[in-house]
Amino acid sequence: MSTLGPRPRPGILEISPYIGGKAEAEGGRPAVKLSANESPIGPSPKAMAAYRDEAERLHRYPDGGCTALRAAIGRRFNLEPERIVCGAGSDELIGLLVKAYAGPGEEVLHTAHGFLMYRLAALAAGAHPVAAPERDLKADVDALLARVTSRTRMVFLANPNNPTGSYLTGEELRRLHAGLPADVLLVIDAAYAELVSAADYESGLALAREQPNVVTTRTFSKLFGLAALRVGWLYGPPAIVDVINRVRGPFNVSRPAQAAAVAALEDLEHQAAAKAHNDRWLPWLRDRILDLGLVVHPSVGNFLLVDFPPEPGRDARAAEVFLEGHGLIPRNMAAYGLPHALRISVGLEADNRRLVEVLRAFLHGPAHAGAL
Ligand SMILES: *Cc1c(COP(=O)(O)O)cnc(C)c1O
Numbered sequence: 001m002s003t004l005g006p007r008p009r010p011g012i013l014e015i016s017p018y019i020g021g022k023a024e025a026e027g028g029r030p031a032v033k034l035s036a037n038e039s040p041i042g043p044s045p046k047a048m049a050a051y052r053d054e055a056e057r058l059h060r061y062p063d064g065g066c067t068a069l070r071a072a073i074g075r076r077f078n079l080e081p082e083r084i085v086c087g088a089g090s091d092e093l094i095g096l097l098v099k100a101y102a103g104p105g106e107e108v109l110h111t112a113h114g115f116l117m118y119r120l121a122a123l124a125a126g127a128h129p130v131a132a133p134e135r136d137l138k139a140d141v142d143a144l145l146a147r148v149t150s151r152t153r154m155v156f157l158a159n160p161n162n163p164t165g166s167y168l169t170g171e172e173l174r175r176l177h178a179g180l181p182a183d184v185l186l187v188i189d190a191a192y193a194e195l196v197s198a199a200d201y202e203s204g205l206a207l208a209r210e211q212p213n214v215v216t217t218r219t220f221s222k223l224f225g226l227a228a229l230r231v232g233w234l235y236g237p238p239a240i241v242d243v244i245n246r247v248r249g250p251f252n253v254s255r256p257a258q259a260a261a262v263a264a265l266e267d268l269e270h271q272a273a274a275k276a277h278n279d280r281w282l283p284w285l286r287d288r289i290l291d292l293g294l295v296v297h298p299s300v301g302n303f304l305l306v307d308f309p310p311e312p313g314r315d316a317r318a319a320e321v322f323l324e325g326h327g328l329i330p331r332n333m334a335a336y337g338l339p340h341a342l343r344i345s346v347g348l349e350a351d352n353r354r355l356v357e358v359l360r361a362f363l364h365g366p367a368h369a370g371a372l
Pocket of ligand 1: 088090
């Protein structure tokens with residue numbers, strides 16, 4: 001490489017570009033995508049209609065303030081619209097938060113197997129990402145607090161976390177917050193909040209309402225089934241909302257995306273169907289995969305993290321190749337430092353049943369599996 005050309009800021013070339021879940025099997029054969037935690041039941045029909053309606057207005061800029069969308073989020077989740085900022089996916093908001101609150105010489109803390117975007121966003125801002133160890137693939141409040149230094153500017157916690165599926169209780173979340181200095185920003189990424197039923201779970205909205213240094217992010221990509229449109233939002237203290245509104249692009253959420261998101265929020269029936277589907281099939285898949293003799297980590301999301309034995313031919317990489325050969329695409333976990341595991345999203349009923357049969361054939365031979 002020439003040493004004379006333009007050089008990016010320090011840290012940028014340390015970034016390995018984020019690789020999303022694969023959508024096709026090798027050779028481009030059609031396959032069932034279980035690699036990106038998308039909603040298996042698809043988008044709300046009302047959201048699809050609202051999206052199509054916007055076709056006639058594609059020459060018009062969107063509402064830069066997402067006024068109708070923030071009002072609809074406020075109604076649905078009982079929040080003040082003026083404390084909400086919408087973004088092109090919560091990924092954009094994660095990037096903007098880091099850009100605004102951390103820079104060179106400063107630290108961004110996250111958990112060892114936390115969502116990858118935190119590390120990438122920190123590097124992109126020239127800040128130093130710091131990983132705190134977990135306990136049994138679960139965030140460890142004490143380990144996080146022990147790594148806070150005078151350089152720590154923000155702490156990211158995915159709750160529940162992707163890819164581990166684990167979560168901190170409301171009580172643990174409050175203990176984490178209570179241990180942080182007042183000038184450290186706690187970002188609670190609750191991308192899967194709408195799917196969680198555990199009684200001791202809190203999404204972080206209450207904490208973000210009360211505390212001047214807590215923000216929570218949410219998305220339309222998971223339960224709401226609108227991943228293609230890139231819509232997320234954050235809720236936080238007025239001062240932080242003001243900062244993000246200064247650094248975001250003026251038209252960061254497209255017009256069709258805003259319209260579809262409003263319609264999706266109002267379609268409570270579709271939301272309930274998505275939740276009911278996950279409530280039924282997540283434990284079903286977990287139990288069947290456990291029955292096969294694999295280690296399945298407890299998950300409250302719409303996916304399972306599954307460990308494979310280390311023996312060649314039976315390991316996670318071999319399982320991935322075998323699944324893909326049978327038209328099922330799991331998520332490779334090497335980038336997360338979990339090369340012995342695969343992450344598998346809950347699919348439609350037929351996909352879930354097929355997944356179990358293909359895994360059975362992989363582990364115990366085709367004679368032990370149903371028709372493949
Ligand atoms: C999927 C996911 C997101 C990304 O959401 P977008 O709104 O699609 O950008 C954020 N955080 C976690 C933990 C996720 O799993």
